[in-house]
Amino acid sequence: MAKAKTNYTCTECGGIVNKWAGQCPSCGQWNTLVETIMEAAGNRFSGKHQSLAQTAPVLNLSDIEASDVPRFGTGIDEFDRVLGGGLVPGGVVLIGGDPGIGKSTLLLQALSNLTKIKKVLYVSGEESGAQIALRANRLALDTHGLALQAEIQLEKILNTLADHKPEVVVIDSIQTIYSDALSSAPGSVAQVRECAAKLTRVAKTMNITMILVGHVTKEGALAGPRVLEHIVDTVLYFEGDTHSSFRLVRAIKNRFGAVNELGVFAMTERGLKGVSNPSALFLSQHESQVAGSCVMVTQEGTRPLLVEIQALVDSSFAPNAKRLSVGLEQNRLAMLLAVLHRHAGVAAFDQDVFINAVGGVKIAEPAADLAVLLAINSSMRNKPLPRSLVVFGEVGLAGEIRPAPRGQERLKEAAKLGFTIAMIPKANAPKQKIEGLTIIAVDRIDEAMSRIRDIDDAN
Template sequence: MAKLKTQYRCKNCDYVSASYLGRCPNCGAWNQLEKETEVAKTTSNLLTASRLITSIGNNEPKKLSEIDIKKQIRITTPFSELNRVLGGGIVPGSLVLVGGDPGIGKSTLMLQIMGSIANSHKVLYVSGEESASQIKMRAERLHISDTELLLYSETNMENIREQIVDLKPEFLVIDSIQTMNEPSQDSMVGSATQVREVTAELLKIAKIDKITVFVIGHVTKEGAIAGPKILEHMVDTVLYFEGDKHHSYRILRSVKNRFGATNEIGMFEMKEEGLSEVTNPSAVFLDERLPNSTGSAIVVSLEGTRPILADIQALVTPTAFGYAKRTTSGLDYNRVALLLAVLEKRGNLMLQNQDAFLTATGGIKLNEPAIDLAICMAVASSYKNKEIAVTDCFVGEVGLTGEIRRINNIEARVKEAATRGFKRIFVPKYNVSAKLQSHTTIEIVGVISLMEALKIEFT
């Protein structure tokens, strides 16, 4: 009889303890340790692991100069936004995790993608949440019912493995990982143990059988994929499908990619007939901008390798209480609080008795340092009640002493601003070069400090 091993694993940070603890000693979370029982490792387990390692590469050490590499042939989809996020297309034999809030459109996205390639590649779509008839109804709404896509409603991994052996698909979709059950594990469905074991099995399927596997994972209340330390380390690519429930736009963001750039984004719009691509995100964020309004500044943000123009809006009003209120949407709260302090100390703006409300319009989330200058200019515009010229935009990181620090990929940002019709762009002085000025028609204003930028714009 196989020997059982009992331990307790934290659902938040994956810490393992031999006994139950009310509070995790590693991350400090309460009531997160979950009991799990598994079969102790045997020789057969080790042989299975060694078979996986051998299939991935040679066990014998080799000189780096002697290793031959072959260029990966990627499979492109009709969705150019998805191809960009993945680094040029789908890499055969890769394991891709797609995470997002429930109802954000993960299943719709995967059904549209797989439906578009099912006529040229064999695709098996495994659903543990919906029946085949329910998926068929959605497919008809998305106008993809005329396809060779194979549907299979099952949660038992043994049955799924049998179908994979019989059908030999090129693509496999698991919807979702939290519903899958590994019968050899004595733990409830959706637990950290089940998620880890099922993902390990899917990894072997992807690497040994050369099957491209897409795994859908729901996001917890804390904003992380269930079992994040397990899943994100094991898969090749992690994609987050983000969006605001009050907006129809969705953003597919790459946070890990072994075959391409990280933080690359693709934009989609959710419509009644499904998701459609948005090839010009800058126009979406700027179309509804009100001319001659105060508290609005345009920033050229870089998401991965893609420059996007976004509108940062600020509203500064006298506080009715003794403690000034700060509210942000789409911007990092702590970063905004720091910039408000810099504006008060270095920009001579009395903000300690002013409520400040800031937002990045369109539901986009901006978190790179290059948006600092635009945030400061929007706040100053609202505080002074002076408008910013509609043809001006800003990029630059603001330091604690008020200096404007150098940023990366300035050429791509300036080119995007010029393409969208802007006449003047404020950039860090240390980024300005003769080569940059000679390759664009837009006026480049190099500023060395926040005070200089405020003086040029508002005097």
């Protein structure tokens, strides 16, 4: 089979050249030429476009019947939660994460469960069949009915899909697959884009649920062209430290469910196990009350989580005080310190400030602002906050405390875990009393600091 003709296109200006060069001759940018397949001469426009494919009919949107997307579970509750309730026939899932974090382990466990209800295929481009069999034996998985193919050539994989007609396919990983139509090496931008596009078209045409494993860069983003995330239906990221036993799986994009859903797993000798009460992971167990610690309720998708925010404020002996944040946005910390000084009269310009979210979780929502400021104030005064206190709320530049979404769910989760005092924005105050929970509704940051001092004086 003859290879398709290729050329090189500049990703910056779109210029086309016949052979690769380090610098684009059109715009002068370096390392922007990527290999692409040339359009066949017969497919170009000459008057009316002639095509053998049937044109899709034009329909009125109101005439199209909308029905719920059918799903099927993987047998792993936390994985199903992140997926939005399960896998979708014809859906394409892209999952990325650091090497050794557990991507292949989780997918092997999921395929082992799916063999009871679906015809599955595991395509491995990184490991041999013997290596995968050893992992399956170590995890004590039932592999009867789990088909395996160790192959990296796209055309052979497509022939296997046409012959065996599986319902669920895992490609591990997309960076190892190459097409004969391109002369570039596996893992290049052109190969990843072309292979992912063809696999996606096959998945939609044959109604195959396809899961692609992707490598990540040193910054933690999925390697390869950005279009890789656009053509798939769902994008999942593995988070967590490989030296820790806990793993977080987060949905960044999901056409069939909510984004920012979070699944929590614990790595054990028998593989990844879902954690039913993840709030316990993110709360430190102190024998006695400590200063600089504040518990907040964050919302990850549809799940409220209790996370402990720790602050350490110490005298700075350098001309510029340090501002370090782990798990929260560092630029926002500098802004919050300015608000604390201007509107609450608490100055930290000559203090080193360190903020940490316990358990390695990353908090992106601004509802953590109030917890950060209370933890900083507690560390500066060296007075611990009440053990039973939980807070949430966004702090604005004018010192106001703004409401957070799904406040009722956050409060119910806090009450369920035994917290008795909640400091929240006034706009989030519940209309009906929540049993066992005392609500302190505040409108401004100085009011919040004053109420905390009143609680300290009362104790």
